[in-house]
Amino acid sequence: MTGVAAEPGRLPQAEPGGEPLLRAEGVSRHFKIGNSASRKTLHAVDDATFSVYERQIVAVAGESGSGKSTVARVLAKIYKPTSGEVYFQGKPISGIRSRRDRLRYSGDVPMVFQDPFSSINPVFRVSHGVLRALKLHRPELSKEQRYAEAVRVFDAVGLNPGAEVLQRYPHELSGGQRQRVGFAQALSMRPKLILADEPVSMLDVSIRIGLLNVMAKLRDDEGVSIMYITHDLASARYVTDRLIIMYAGHIVETGPAEDVLSRPRHPYTELLLAAAPDPRAPLNVSSEADIGEPPRVIDPAPGCRFRWRCPLAIDECHKVTPPLRELLPGHSAACHVAQPNSPTGAFQ
Amino acid sequence: MTRTLADDSQGLARPNPPPGPLLEVRDLSVEYLLERAVIGAVDHVSLDVAAGEFLAIVGESGCGKSTLLFAVAQLLFPPAAITGGTVTFRGRNLVGLTEGEMSAVRWKDMSVVMQSAMNALNPVLTVGAQFRDVMRAHGAVGKQEIAQRSEEVMRMVGIDPVHLKSYPHQLSGGMRQRAMIAMAMLFTPELVIMDEPTSALDVVAQRSLMAQIKDLQQRFGFAVIFVTHDMSLVSHFSDRLMVMYAGQVSEVGPTRRLFDAPKHPYTAGLMDAFPSIRGPRVPLAGIPGSPPDLARPPEGCRFAARCPKVMERCKASDPPAYQVEGVDVRCFLYEAGGPR
Numbered sequence: 232m233t234g235v236a237a238e239p240g241r242l243p244q245a246e247p248g249g250e251p252l253l254r255a256e257g258v259s260r261h262f263k264i265g266n267s268a269s270r271k272t273l274h275a276v277d278d279a280t281f282s283v284y285e286r287q288i289v290a291v292a293g294e295s296g297s298g299k300s301t302v303a304r305v306l307a308k309i310y311k312p313t314s315g316e317v318y319f320q321g322k323p324i325s326g327i328r329s330r331r332d333r334l335r336y337s338g339d340v341p342m343v344f345q346d347p348f349s350s351i352n353p354v355f356r357v358s359h360g361v362l363r364a365l366k367l368h369r370p371e372l373s374k375e376q377r378y379a380e381a382v383r384v385f386d387a388v389g390l391n392p393g394a395e396v397l398q399r400y401p402h403e404l405s406g407g408q409r410q411r412v413g414f415a416q417a418l419s420m421r422p423k424l425i426l427a428d429e430p431v432s433m434l435d436v437s438i439r440i441g442l443l444n445v446m447a448k449l450r451d452d453e454g455v456s457i458m459y460i461t462h463d464l465a466s467a468r469y470v471t472d473r474l475i476i477m478y479a480g481h482i483v484e485t486g487p488a489e490d491v492l493s494r495p496r497h498p499y500t501e502l503l504l505a506a507a508p509d510p511r512a513p514l515n516v517s518s519e520a521d522i523g524e525p526p527r528v529i530d531p532a533p534g535c536r537f538r539w540r541c542p543l544a545i546d547e548c549h550k551v552t553p554p555l556r557e558l559l560p561g562h563s564a565a566c567h568v569a570q571p572n573s574p575t576g577a578f579q
Numbered sequence: 580m581t582r583t584l585a586d587d588s589q590g591l592a593r594p595n596p597p598p599g600p601l602l603e604v605r606d607l608s609v610e611y612l613l614e615r616a617v618i619g620a621v622d623h624v625s626l627d628v629a630a631g632e633f634l635a636i637v638g639e640s641g642c643g644k645s646t647l648l649f650a651v652a653q654l655l656f657p658p659a660a661i662t663g664g665t666v667t668f669r670g671r672n673l674v675g676l677t678e679g680e681m682s683a684v685r686w687k688d689m690s691v692v693m694q695s696a697m698n699a700l701n702p703v704l705t706v707g708a709q710f711r712d713v714m715r716a717h718g719a720v721g722k723q724e725i726a727q728r729s730e731e732v733m734r735m736v737g738i739d740p741v742h743l744k745s746y747p748h749q750l751s752g753g754m755r756q757r758a759m760i761a762m763a764m765l766f767t768p769e770l771v772i773m774d775e776p777t778s779a780l781d782v783v784a785q786r787s788l789m790a791q792i793k794d795l796q797q798r799f800g801f802a803v804i805f806v807t808h809d810m811s812l813v814s815h816f817s818d819r820l821m822v823m824y825a826g827q828v829s830e831v832g833p834t835r836r837l838f839d840a841p842k843h844p845y846t847a848g849l850m851d852a853f854p855s856i857r858g859p860r861v862p863l864a865g866i867p868g869s870p871p872d873l874a875r876p877p878e879g880c881r882f883a884a885r886c887p888k889v890m891e892r893c894k895a896s897d898p899p900a901y902q903v904e905g906v907d908v909r910c911f912l913y914e915a916g917g918p919r
Contacts, residue, residue, distance in 0.1 A: 465854045
């Protein structure tokens with residue numbers, strides 16, 4: 232029963248009490264690259280520890296190459312972690328082996344993909360995917376019940392009238408509607424946790440908000456938790472309860488979403504906030520020397536991975552990888568310099 | 580080290596811009612002539628760009644913004660074709676020019692930066708070789724001159740000139756995009772057309788590239804047409820903002836004025852579709868529905884089906900553009916000069 236605290240065994244106050252729905256402990260995922268002459272290891276995710284509680288939307292935010300999608304794929308059991316373990320409802324997911332257990336887990340923790348144009352089979356009506364998911368994952372339902380459930384989940388994600396939309400082909404739906412089909416399919420399995428990998432990034436801005444509202448509705452009305460993978464902090468803030476910021480495979484800051492964004496403690500979070508376009512705020516252009524290139528993490532030496540871009544880096548940052556330290560209630564940052572009471576001011 | 584650009588576009592304008600528009604587009608229409616349907620992607624669009632001006636064009640996918648750019652640069656290919664209107668650049672109508680005549684204009688006076696530098700750069704040639712190709716094709720032949728200018732433009736965009744010897748895959752996404760911009764700068768054109776040059780980049784790289792573009796523009800005084808789907812990205816950089824919907828111009832005016840007081844219900848809807856990263860968290864609705872099928876555009880205003888302020892007449896007739904407080908807005912609400 233631990234949260235995202237630095238010292239294992241301590242429960243941060245801002246986390247809801249009780250057992251987490253899912254907990255990742257020290258999860259790393261490495262990929263071998265190069266040929267036999269030069270074998271190298273890419274560290275996509277290193278030592279990620281976090282929890283997701285029931286009825287909670289947790290955003291994992293970061294730039295491309297930060298490891299956020301790899302985290303989702305480890306949770307979906309697409310990748311095996313190189314080290315560490317993921318516990319779902321208290322049980323390690325590495326123990327899930329039989330077909331029946333796998334099927335149950337993928338029904339409990341389904342995934343919604345980024346591209347609504349390639350993730351639905353174009354030759355079938357959209358009812359095909361959802362009815363098939365129901366048949367596989369909820370064999371106790373009769374044919375009529377399956378259909379009634381398909382209509383219900385379509386209505387729940389705002390595809391009204393569900394009975395009519397079910398009969399359409401994917402090409403008859405807009406991108407936003409197709410992405411709702413993705414959520415309906417996930418919802419039909421009565422999931423505990425939906426892994427949504429950049430579900431709105433390919434949609435037009437006028438449609439994105441609708442999908443974010445669907446996510447909030449699924450949490451509030453259906454009691455589902457969602458892990459929302461995104462590069463867009465503003466949308467994360469709009470819909471999420473907790474925020475995990477990743478940089479180059481490390482979790483650099485985590486805490487209640489509003490708290491992390493209004494009181495960032497890690498210099499990288501401060502940089503992201505300074506760079507986010509906000510028409511309502513005056514323009515701040517951060518140092519021109521920083522052209523915003525996150526590193527590829529190949530055979531890394533110990534130390535903070537942000538140190539090359541950080542104006543505040545001290546000697547220790549080059550030698551010791553900073554652990555996540557709880558600076559405010561439930562709000563931790565992995566930085567040697569960060570202070571509980573004030574931002575570092577690295578990019579102001 | 581932090582640099583704060585002035586909030587107001589006034590302070591960023593080039594000193595003493597010459598009078599008269601550099602580019603004048605009048606009643607431009609582009610259609611995709613398909614076997615089964617004709618899609619009017621751009622419908623009677625007019626716009627002016629003054630020398631040294633930064634014009635941003637925003638809209639959702641399928642609104643015709645990229646097609647409009649391609650039509651201005653005369654880069655359309657079948658089934659798309661210009662079916663009406665003129666594109667006057669430096670006093671000369673570009674519509675109907677031959678490829679040979681156009682190539683005298685392209686790169687030298689007007690250059691285009693495409694959305695995806697990954698696809699726009701040739702993967703089997705070094706960056707320097709591609710610069711050389713462009714310069715040879717457009718007149719500069721001296722080896723010395725080419726090498727010197729290539730190094731100059733690379734420094735201008737903040738890349739070490741050693742990367743002239745690099746292949747595109749050896750550069751990061753941000754550097755490739757910068758290299759594309761460097762290439763566009765080879766002949767110091769008067770107009771640079773950019774089609775979502777930052778959309779493949781991360782937020783920090785995006786911000787830094789925007790600042791770079793603005794900086795180059797101030798130093799060399801070229802005009803920019805910048806197409807994007809992300810309004811907030813250009814909010815601090817463009818002089819004027821043009822909002823397109825379903826092939827038409829909904830609203831065009833000074834950027835700050837549009838952000839502070841959007842007039843067209845579509846512009847207002849777009850503004851409310853962005854969650855903010857600061858300030859109070861408010862529930863947002865976005866804009867329900869989706870844009871019309873341009874093969875069968877609806878009667879009347881094209882936004883009517885999604886408009887929260889729709890009136891009876893909007894469904895019957897197409898509103899013209901009204902001038903209100905320096906803004907052109909295509910909406911019947913402004914028929915008598917203000918919302919009623």
